[in-house]
Amino acid sequence: MSAVRAYWDARAADYDSEEPVEGSGAYWRHVATNVLCQRADVRKTDTIVDLGCGTGNVARTLAPHAKRVIGVDFSEAMLAQAAEDQAIAWVNADLRAAAVPLGTHVVTACFSVSQIDGEERRALFERLHKKLVEGGLLVLADWYANLPFDDIEGIEDWFPPEHVDEVAAMTVLRELEDRGYRVVHEPLHPAVSVLTAMRM
Numbered sequence: 001m002s003a004v005r006a007y008w009d010a011r012a013a014d015y016d017s018e019e020p021v022e023g024s025g026a027y028w029r030h031v032a033t034n035v036l037c038q039r040a041d042v043r044k045t046d047t048i049v050d051l052g053c054g055t056g057n058v059a060r061t062l063a064p065h066a067k068r069v070i071g072v073d074f075s076e077a078m079l080a081q082a083a084e085d086q087a088i089a090w091v092n093a094d095l096r097a098a099a100v101p102l103g104t105h106v107v108t109a110c111f112s113v114s115q116i117d118g119e120e121r122r123a124l125f126e127r128l129h130k131k132l133v134e135g136g137l138l139v140l141a142d143w144y145a146n147l148p149f150d151d152i153e154g155i156e157d158w159f160p161p162e163h164v165d166e167v168a169a170m171t172v173l174r175e176l177e178d179r180g181y182r183v184v185h186e187p188l189h190p191a192v193s194v195l196t197a198m199r200m
């Protein structure tokens with residue numbers, strides 16, 4: 001089992017009870033999640049895929065506004081916390097290889113894609129480009145840096161640094177643009193960004 005998956009299996013039971021104290025990692029995760037859900041611009045006819053759905057916070061917020069929502073996560077324990085919502089198809093799979101239906105309208109990924117490496121991330125962006133409808137959205141909220149992480153005091157307490165690919169938001173933006181997306185970058189904090197990428 002990968003170290004990342006083992007970490008999330010162990011955190012599943014208390015993940016949603018973490019207090020979003022202002023200025024903490026949980027707080028910024030909470031802020032970014034709300035922005036991501038707004039940017040997803042979901043319609044009643046849409047198929048949505050939420051990659052790294054965890055306990056299902058994003059999938060559950062979007063489901064009432066969509067036709068179909070699929071939540072993908074490789075941690076069984078995280079999915080077990082989510083499993084009570086019958087309106088969503090929960091899929092236990094690795095987001096690097098998970099099936100995404102052709103003609104998907106919106107893909108969301110909230111603090112999950114930072115946990116794969118750069119090569120895998122770029123391959124994911126290419127694969128999703130083939131699956132999204134033209135004009136479809138890929139919305140990423142993540143630890144995408146707007147300053148070097150080393151310059152941000154206390155950041156090492158926000159997430160296990162060894163599990164996160166430290167990458168500048170502008171690098172991810174360029175990777176997306178190079179692969180046929182038009183991107184809006186919202187820096188919410190020196191270490192947190194939301195990238196809304198439209199598939200052209």
Ligand SMILES: C[S@@+](CC[C@H](N)C(=O)[O-])C[C@H]1O[C@@H](n2cnc3c(N)ncnc32)[C@H](O)[C@@H]1O
Nearest residue numbers: 008052053054073074075078094095110111112
């Ligand atoms: C910080 S949690 C975020 C959960 C949820 N998206 C949220 O915002 O509440 C990261 C999640 O990504 C999942 N994850 C990380 N790498 C993954 C991978 N390669 N495939 C599938 N899930 C992955 C973890 O299991 C965990 O549930």
